[in-house]
Amino acid sequence: MPKRILAVDDETDVLLIVKTALQSEGFEVETANSGQEALPLAQENPPDLILLDVMMPGMSGFDVLRELKSHDATSTIPVIMLTGVSEKSKIAQALSSGTDFYIIKPFDFDELIHKINQALDSAL
Secondary structure (H helix, E strand, O other): OOOEEEEEOOOHHHHHHHHHHHHHOOOEEEEEOOHHHHHHHHHHOOOOEEEEOOOOOOOOHHHHHHHHHOOOOOOOOOEEEEEOOOOHHHHHHHHHOOOOEEEEOOOOHHHHHHHHHHHHHHHO
16 A cells, blocks of 8 residues: 655645655655645545645644644654755754654755655654
C-alpha cells in the first residue's frame, strides 16, 4: 500500500513539482493550497506524512503545525517543513514545535526523498 503524503504550499507550481516527483517515487500525494484547506483533509483522512510550507497567507506553517500537534488524530503524523525561510530562529522554532525535518527551498529532490523515508521509518 503506497504511503500517503499531504503537501501544503500556497505556490501551485511548487505543489505540482513535488506531487509529480513524489508520485514517480510511488507515493500517493494529496495537495492543499493553504493551512485552512489542509487541516480538515489531515483530520478526516490522516496522511502518513505532511510536507508543509512556512510562509502562507492566512495561516502560517507554524499555525498549521500547532493545530496538527494539538489533535489526537494528527499529533503523531511526521511533518517536514519545506520552505524558503532560512533564518536560524525559524528553523529552531520549527524543530522545537515538533517538525521532523526542515528543508530549505530550492531543495535537492534526493534529499527530500531521503528525509521523507527517514521520517516515515521513525514513525513506525
